[in-house]
Amino acid sequence: MNSIIKSVAGGAFCLPGNDIDTDRIIPARYLKCVTFEGLGVNVFKDDRAQLGGKHPFDLAENEGKSILVVDENFGSGSSREHAVPALTQWGVKAIIGLSFAAIFRGNAVGNGLVCVTVEPDVHKYLVNEINTGAFAVHVDLERMVVRAEHQWEGEPLPCAMPESHREMLITGRWDSLATALEAGNAIEEAATKLPYMALVAC
Amino acid sequence: MSRNTLFDKVWASHLVRSLPNGQDQILVGLHLIHEVTSPQAFPMIEERGLKVRFPHRTFATVDHIVPTSADGRQRPLQDPLAEQMLQHLERNCAKHGIKLFNLGDEHQGIVHIIGPELGLTQPGMVIACGDSHTSTHGAFGSIALGIGTTQIASVLATGCLLLEKPKVRRINIDGVLKQGVTAKDVILTIINKLGVKGGIGYAYEYAGPVIEALEMEGRMTICNMSIEGGAQCGYVNPDIKTVNYLKGRPYVPKGGWENTAYRWLEYVSGENAVYDNDVKFNGSDFEPIMTWGVTLDQSIPVNGMIPDDSSKEANEAREYMGLTVGQPLVGVPIDVAFIGSCTNGRITDLREAAAIIKTHGLRVAGNVKALVVPGSEQVRKQAESEGLDKIFSESGWEWRGAGCSMCLAMNPDKLQGRQLCASSSNRNFKGRQGSPTGRTILMSPASVVACATQGKIADIRQILN
Ligand code: SF4
Numbered sequence: 258m259n260s261i262i263k264s265v266a267g268g269a270f271c272l273p274g275n276d277i278d279t280d281r282i283i284p285a286r287y288l289k290c291v292t293f294e295g296l297g298v299n300v301f302k303d304d305r306a307q308l309g310g311k312h313p314f315d316l317a318e319n320e321g322k323s324i325l326v327v328d329e330n331f332g333s334g335s336s337r338e339h340a341v342p343a344l345t346q347w348g349v350k351a352i353i354g355l356s357f358a359a360i361f362r363g364n365a366v367g368n369g370l371v372c373v374t375v376e377p378d379v380h381k382y383l384v385n386e387i388n389t390g391a392f393a394v395h396v397d398l399e400r401m402v403v404r405a406e407h408q409w410e411g412e413p414l415p416c417a418m419p420e421s422h423r424e425m426l427i428t429g430r431w432d433s434l435a436t437a438l439e440a441g442n443a444i445e446e447a448a449t450k451l452p453y454m455a456l457v458a459c
Numbered sequence: 460m461s462r463n464t465l466f467d468k469v470w471a472s473h474l475v476r477s478l479p480n481g482q483d484q485i486l487v488g489l490h491l492i493h494e495v496t497s498p499q500a501f502p503m504i505e506e507r508g509l510k511v512r513f514p515h516r517t518f519a520t521v522d523h524i525v526p527t528s529a530d531g532r533q534r535p536l537q538d539p540l541a542e543q544m545l546q547h548l549e550r551n552c553a554k555h556g557i558k559l560f561n562l563g564d565e566h567q568g569i570v571h572i573i574g575p576e577l578g579l580t581q582p583g584m585v586i587a588c589g590d591s592h593t594s595t596h597g598a599f600g601s602i603a604l605g606i607g608t609t610q611i612a613s614v615l616a617t618g619c620l621l622l623e624k625p626k627v628r629r630i631n632i633d634g635v636l637k638q639g640v641t642a643k644d645v646i647l648t649i650i651n652k653l654g655v656k657g658g659i660g661y662a663y664e665y666a667g668p669v670i671e672a673l674e675m676e677g678r679m680t681i682c683n684m685s686i687e688g689g690a691q692c693g694y695v696n697p698d699i700k701t702v703n704y705l706k707g708r709p710y711v712p713k714g715g716w717e718n719t720a721y722r723w724l725e726y727v728s729g730e731n732a733v734y735d736n737d738v739k740f741n742g743s744d745f746e747p748i749m750t751w752g753v754t755l756d757q758s759i760p761v762n763g764m765i766p767d768d769s770s771k772e773a774n775e776a777r778e779y780m781g782l783t784v785g786q787p788l789v790g791v792p793i794d795v796a797f798i799g800s801c802t803n804g805r806i807t808d809l810r811e812a813a814a815i816i817k818t819h820g821l822r823v824a825g826n827v828k829a830l831v832v833p834g835s836e837q838v839r840k841q842a843e844s845e846g847l848d849k850i851f852s853e854s855g856w857e858w859r860g861a862g863c864s865m866c867l868a869m870n871p872d873k874l875q876g877r878q879l880c881a882s883s884s885n886r887n888f889k890g891r892q893g894s895p896t897g898r899t900i901l902m903s904p905a906s907v908v909a910c911a912t913q914g915k916i917a918d919i920r921q922i923l924n
Contacts, residue, residue, distance in 0.1 A: 275772055276655055276754045280888045284895070285868040289524065289540035291498035291547045293608075303895035330656040330689065334888060335867075336591040337496065338607035356656060359691050360591060360605055367609035421480040421623060433609070434503070437617035440475050440484055444512070444618055447475045447486045452722070453584060454488055454516060456710065 297346025332361025568835020578708025
């Protein structure tokens with residue numbers, strides 16, 4: 258059993274651009290490791306170096322923020338799970354985007370990182386709210402809404418995630434290994450029906 | 460919802476149970492692991508006191524971090540971090556009874572090359588590997604999934620994955636490929652047309668006369684890059700070529716051969732199969748194609764011009780690549796040429812490249828560093844027995860040992876500074892080939908030969924004609 262995640266709230270910031278791949282999130286040279294520790298400092302390393310302090314992950318105003326708003330196809334490319342701890346160790350707790358690459362999304366839920374999608378109009382609205390001083394964004398997984406908060410409470414707008422991911426997070430069962438283990442002997446039974454499962458080194 | 464496709468049949472035969480949340484628990488019958496994504500997975504299962512559930516169906520190799528030059532392959536590896544990763548893999552495999560095709564083993568190589576080569580990959584399997592290009596194995600009519608490290612731990616300990624069944628899209632390619640157009644051009648064209656996110660939520664079935672006419676290794680090139688189009692996996696229905704390719708390989712059963720082959724072919728999508736989506740292309744229209752930007756759909760036919768696209772992505776890509784709107788791709792100077800990777804590092808890729816070099820008496824241009832890296836030690840041996848290594852080295856190419864090499868920046872083969880590489884690999888992402896400002900133009904191995912010869916982006920058809 259993991260912790261139950263029913264909602265996430267925090268300061269929000271935007272990382273514009275479609276197709277931000279996992280090679281950019283964590284360049285391959287930082288995959289030379291045997292644990293996931295210490296990845297956070299190198300998140301977006303090369304993109305940040307190129308922008309000389311102006312990358313959203315470097316701006317002083319974004320320090321301590323935890324809700325990231327991205328565009329389309331975030332996390333595409335390499336399956337490297339390292340991308341998820343790199344983001345969470347920096348402080349990201351939830352990502353709101355137009356779409357996510359499938360493997361990244363699976364890796365995220367396995368680490369309790371919330372990824373929700375929103376429709377383009379909601380996305381545009383959120384980006385605008387954040388750029389005009391909303392101090393927090395609230396992602397509510399029970400009602401599946403996002404809210405931008407100013408001094409007043411913003412309007413709840415719909416967001417989405419695969420129902421199975423939502424259920425895993427709000428019940429604290431995002432440990433898929435534990436769930437798979439519960440099948441017990443049914444696993445071996447399924448295996449005996451497949452002749453190739455008996456194949457060993459020739 | 461799709462029905463009676465190969466995907467449906469293989470999925471159903473590996474279903475352990477369906478969960479109330481809509482996920483299916485699917486048995487993974489072949490688990491491949493490598494040094495980059497597995498070291499964190501073993502502690503995840505050991506902390507819970509769990510063992511590897513099906514060690515005899517789990518196989519490992521080392522590919523990403525291995526140096527490809529002869530002296531770099533001595534142990535301990537010069538890079539202490541690489542050596543540490545390899546030692547972890549060795550220790551994990553020894554402890555859990557997993558067969559490792561280690562550095563120095565005659566079967567070491569890129570995981571997606573050695574699976575088919577050893578006959579580990581077979582029709583009707585569910586295959587998983589902590590690597591996005593696992594989709595390669597779909598060329599044999601299997602469901603082949605790239606997974607993350609947490610999922611690797613799940614497959615190690617339970618032999619299973621919890622998955623939502625994707626939709627199935629059939630991509631039918633009619634016609635006949637023209638001269639100079641290869642399997643690589645086919646998949647780059649498909650990605651160009653459907654986009655890098657077009658495949659999200661889908662498994663791709665590649666079908667039609669063009670796919671049927673391709674040999675197994677071309678089909679692998681196509682399935683390999685399914686992930687670059689956003690698809691969860693890609694596959695081709697097995698046929699007589701699939702069966703012939705596998706016959707006699709080390710892990711293919713020798714007894715009861717006909718039954719085995721018959722069983723494989725039973726997985727073929729039925730005539731009454733229903734797809735969630737159908738897409739048709741005419742392959743006769745395809746041309747040699749190359750990427751010009753930093754995502755896989757930023758591509759144009761080789762004789763095209765950098766498109767007038769004012770999107771933020773296109774602007775950024777042009778700036779990164781140092782290209783301008785309306786500029787022809789042909790003629791852009793290159794610094795490095797690379798033939799290799801799990802996309803195009805197989806024996807037929809090397810044969811095709813060598814044949815072009817030999818027939819037309821080509822030499823690498825003086826300003827170009829050119830590298831040929833066989834995808835596996837078996838490919839290297841085979842190529843050397845056919846004298847391909849000599850054709851390459853006598854015409855200015857460096858001939859190396861097996862590994863991922865310049866496909867990504869985890870071993871000594873790297874671009875320097877803003878070098879531009881004509882590459883047969885699969886990703887043109889910023890920094891992918893090892894320099895944070897390095898530039899990549901993706902293309903077929905034949906096109907890489909054309910570019911290496913001229914020292915600039917060139918149209919292979921001008922050499923062939
Ligand atoms: S050759 Fe490239 S894409 Fe293929 S497994 Fe190696 S690093 Fe990954």
